[in-house]
Amino acid sequence: MDTDTEMGPVEGLWLIMLEDTSSPTRLYKIDLLDGHATLLCSLNTTDEYNTSTFGRDGTLYAANAVTKNLEAIDPCTCARTVIGPTNVAALPGITTDQALGLYGLETTVDQFMVISTVNGNASAVGPLGINWGTGGLTWSDDLKDTFAINGTDDRLYTINHLTGKATFLVQTDYNFGSVGIEWHPKTHEIFACSNPAELLRVEQKDGTVTVVGPMNLENKQAHCDNLAAPWVPVACVEDK
Structure with a gap:
């Protein structure tokens, strides 16, 4: 299926990411025009x-890799609400479903999961059918x-x-280490990130990966393995 729209980035649209290898963990807004990051909160x-x-x-949902809990994070203040344990060992990719739940990848057993936004529990849908390493889901x-990388x-x-x-679907021409991936609901494009921390655009037709630009995070050693795009406006983020 050809789902490319040939639409370029639109000014004022953004993604968000949680910075890895940072103390404390930080939340950033990522500009689709050039990839630069703006700190929202810690x-x-x-x-x-x-x-x-x-x-x-x-x-905004996030999977805590240390506690194995699903959390909700306020993008305006970075206040955290623990929803509950996912009860899985590794969850490197979560994404929305069509309603109020989430889907996820469980890569220790290579299963596709549904995740409750009520209690955090992840339940298996079925096997991926391949060996999955680092990865992301959108x-x-x-x-x-x-989609997943x-x-x-x-x-x-x-x-x-x-x-x-x-x-x-297609072989990319980029050597991914860590993986973040997000289909943007406004531009209808696939964005990704890895290490070093830079914003990437992934073509669905042929796998070409274009570097949009460096994120220029405060922690220069940080990498990127998560991206999220809002489905509805988040005023406090739009204003920054």
Whole structure:
């Protein structure tokens, strides 16, 4: 399926990311025009968060890689609300579903998961069918399904949200280490990040990866493994 729109970045649109290898953990706004990061706020923890996503209602969810909890984070203040344990070992990719729940990748057992936004629990949908390493996951309204990047083979996949099966779409021309990926609901493009921390654009047609620009994070050693795009306006972020 060809879902490219040939639309370039639109001024004033952005992604958000939680910085890795930082003390304390920081939340940034990422500009789609040149990739630069603007600090929003700092969390009251040094825990790492290797995946985040906005729900359809504007709630920012993140998976705490240390406590294995699903959390909600206020993008205006960075206040954290613990929703509950995911009960899985590794969750490097979460994304919204079509309603109020979440989907996720569990890479220790290579399963596609549904995640409750009520209690945080992750339940298996089905096997991915391949060995998954570092990775990221994103829902696309164009595809009516999920895209994912596997950092082990640097390939872009689609994953059937009803069965969990991963299907190879295209080989990228980028060597991913860590992986963040997000389909942007306004531009209908796939953005990604890795290490070094720079914003990337991934073409669905042929796998070409273009560097939009460096994020210029305060911690120069930090890498990027999560991106999130809002489905509804978040005023406090738009104003910064």
